[in-house]
Amino acid sequence: MRIIVLAPLLAVIPGAALAEPLTFDVALQRAAREAPSLQASATGVEATRSAAIAAGRLPDPTLDLGVQGFPVSGPNAGSFNRDDFTMTTVGLSQQFPNPAKRRAQRSRAQAEIGIAEAGVAVETQNVRLETALAWVDLFYARRRLAQLQLLDASLGDLQETVSARLASGSARPSAALEPDQLRAAVGDRRSELSAEVTKAQARLARFTGDLQADALGDPPVLEVDRAGLAAGLASLPRLQALDAETKAAEADTELARADKHPDWRVSTSYGRRDPAFGDLVSVGVSIDLPLFAKRRQDPKIAARASEAERARLMRTAGERELSAALDGDLADHDMHHQRLMNARNTLVPLAKRRAELDMASYAAGKLDLGSALLSTLALAEAEVDALARESDVMRDAIRINFTYGEMRP
Structure with a gap:
């Protein structure tokens, strides 16, 4: 089964332009160059390769x-x-030293290089994933914030209507306070979303090195291929790291045997x-x-052989864990996709229709302003919630593809 995640067109979002807007792909490229953890891992590989030159020498x-x-x-x-x-x-x-010991030392050194390289692959995958999620979180937080700003702007027109009714005597005096109450409620929600924008921007800056980095452009259009993901589990960096540790344990066993x-x-x-x-x-x-x-030698050989068997079992456990995690992430993706469709096809249209009907009833004098404003606020919340659900679907698609799929490094 294939699920296509369709990214909507980016609406014009008001707000100050930051110093360095980044598209999704540019953010990933910047993180690959700037993330200190990747540079540290690469340096560790060079150190391991340098140390391997002396392995097995006289x-x-x-x-x-x-x-x-x-x-x-x-x-x-x-x-x-x-x-x-x-x-x-x-x-x-x-x-x-006997030739068997020198061969085992060289094998152990090569295994250390494999462990270091696998560590780089795992860290690269983590950096790419976290950068992608930070970019998407920033993108959707700004969209949700813009949705509330549109509601806040519309309250100005409503305030003029209420003032006109007060002047004509067709509205009670307390009605003048209701738009301000709604504006205060919107302000609280806007503060929460502003905090989300700041946190997402900080996470993006952590990996790109740009403290003023901002999301530019549209999110990627990602395809989730269940069969392909399940077939490619064995080549994932995390399992490659476990394979390297297994080889290192086997080399330690051979080194212990060489002592005989x-x-x-x-x-x-x-x-x-x-x-x-x-x-x-x-x-x-x-x-x-x-x-x-x-x-002397036999107890050490037995201990190293047990460690090698433990490493092989951990490799099997790691593959099963990844398989179960993939199934769980796919299930969450299906659930979030269904929730998004429910919001787009049912919840938002109903909230919009209710807000229109309540405002019409208020205009006809059949409904108090407070109830009409609550319907307007409910519509805004439904639209913001739909964007949050869209963000969940996009986050799932990114996490699945970057963790299990072909977008891994």
């Missing part, structure tokens, strides 16, 4: 300097040249003695002996 060689057989007692104590056994040495040693293979070290040294006895050269090899694996 350790640095060791320079050994020493003195052997130096006498500290007896007739030759404290002398370098009177004792036959005194020798100064200089040597080098090089450790060689012996490492070895090669060393050589040159010893200088008294010229009467000649110099010496020494060469040696040392090999680790993992003889007690049941109490």
